[in-house]
Amino acid sequence: MKMPKIAVVVGSKSDLPVIERCTDIxxxxxISYDVKVLSAHRTPFETQEFAVEAEKYYDLIIAAAGKAAHLPGVIASYTLLPVIGLPIKSSTLDGLDSLLSIVQMPKGVPVATVAIDGAENAALLACHILSLKYPHLKEKLANYREKMAEEVLNN
Structure with a gap:
């Protein structure tokens, strides 16, 4: 049985601490994953090459970026894989710039978007999407939610 695989792409190595919360989930x-550092602005050719070839290796892409966070949108423009944008909090506008850069995609090139620094939800949304192709993930999601509810009720 083929197992799911995700590409987790970050615009900068400084984003990796946020990504750890995603990869933990x-x-x-x-779920198998590769973490890659690519920049829509500083490595445009490598980013394009990655996105064009991504379908050969991955089921879904989580792309995290801060400031003028074009990375998720640029990747989405080159692939038909689902792309989840993860806005990273920057020092300038507390991540609002990142959020708006990702969520305001033009018609025809959608990028799912989670909260600023919402790494856990990016991973969980990926699990939900992948559960359509990999049904064993539905049980894991149900167990995760049950555990979450127990933690709330036991406190």
């Missing part, structure tokens, strides 16, 4: 769900 992917590990918990048993």
């Amino acid at each position: 992917l590990d918990e769900f048993g």
Whole structure:
């Protein structure tokens, strides 16, 4: 049985601490992933090459970026894979610039978007999307939610 695989792309190495919260959940769900550092602005050719070839290797892409966060949109423009944009909080506008750069995609090139620094929800949304192709993830999602509810009720 083929197992799901995700590409987690960040615009800068400085975004990696936020991404750890995402990859922790992917590990918990048993989803394989590669973490790549690419920039829509500083490595445009490498970003394009990655996005064009991504369907050969991955089921979905999580793209995290800060400031003028064009990375998720640029990647989405080159692939038909689902792309989840993760806005990273920057020092300038507390991540609002990142959020608006990702969420305001033009008609025809959608990017799912989660909260600023919402790495956990990016991973969970990926699990939900992948559960359509990999049904074993539905049980893991149900267990995750049950555990979450128990933690709330036991406190």
